[in-house]
Amino acid sequence: MGELSAWTGFAAVQATEELEIELLLEAVYQRFGFDFRGYARPRLRERLLAVLQARGLATISSLQERVLHEAGAAQDVLRALAVPKAELFDLPEDTRRLRAALGDSLRPTALPKVWLAEPAGVAEAWTLAILLAEEKLYGRTEVFATVASDELLFDARNASLPVAQLAQSQPLYEASGGSGRLADYFEVSSGEARLLPRLRERITWAQYSLVTDASFNEFHGIVCRRALPDFGPVLRQRVLRLFRDSLSLFGVLGLDRELGPADAGVMDYQPLFAEGAWYKRVR
The missing domain is CATH 3.40.50.150 (Vaccinia Virus protein VP39)
Structure with missing residues (x-):
């Protein structure tokens, strides 16, 4: 019963995080015109969580608040979701x-x-x-x-x-x-x-x-x-x-x-x- 309860709790947290990501992407699109809504979620989620860690934030919702109200936050997200930089002749x-x-x-x-x-x-x-x-x-x-x-x-x-x-x-x-x-x-x-x-x-x-x-x-x-x-x-x-x-x-x-x-x-x-x-x- 405890394992089921833990799994249910994890699923709820994951569902909430997915909803937060959808709302953040919609906010970025509506406010700044950059459309990441069709991006694959696993890679996108990984990069957004890295932004959270760098900014010392606990949730995607807190990042959304800063994107909408704090100078520079949107630019951090745009750079995080851009193609990672490579070195010369790396392939x-x-x-x-x-x-x-x-x-x-x-x-x-x-x-x-x-x-x-x-x-x-x-x-x-x-x-x-x-x-x-x-x-x-x-x-x-x-x-x-x-x-x-x-x-x-x-x-x-x-x-x-x-x-x-x-x-x-x-x-x-x-x-x-x-x-x-x-x-x-x-x-x-x-x-x-x-x-x-x-x-x-x-x-x-x-x-x-x-x-x-x-x-x-x-x-x-x-x-x-x-x-x-x-x-x-x-x-x-x-x-x-x-x-x-x-x-x-x-x-x-x-x-x-x-x-x-x-x-x-x-x-x-x-x-x-x-x-x-x-x-x-x-x-």
């Missing part, structure tokens, strides 16, 4: 596939456009820039890197990396197919490194919501390896349809995992490799 095998996929796809195109949707911080965008430069494609390629909020946009436009990360990422860069010195692509000042201006200027950073916004251009390559795992099933299909509508014929799509039979647009793609979720649109 070398996947980046090797990206190098091959984009190289083959973009060379026949006079002025190719690549969309990096919800990157894992500035390092993922700079990884792409270096890769395109080494493939002799960067001078005529425009990269659009989009993030969900103005706060993240400000962070990206003003970002730098600790100079020590260049040495740490050198082996990953080499494993991805790089053959030079990673540090040669950066300028260093006061212990911080920034991508060379001639490479940074080809990246257009913009605020854009995968959740609510419509297709805004036609692209020859779309890469979204980091944000999709956060999305629930309905939102994921919405974004896959968006990518299908935004990708040119014979363009390349890079995702977090392989497409399934029920995924939006699956019949329009051809896999590029035996492993990894890289596709070419063929119809």
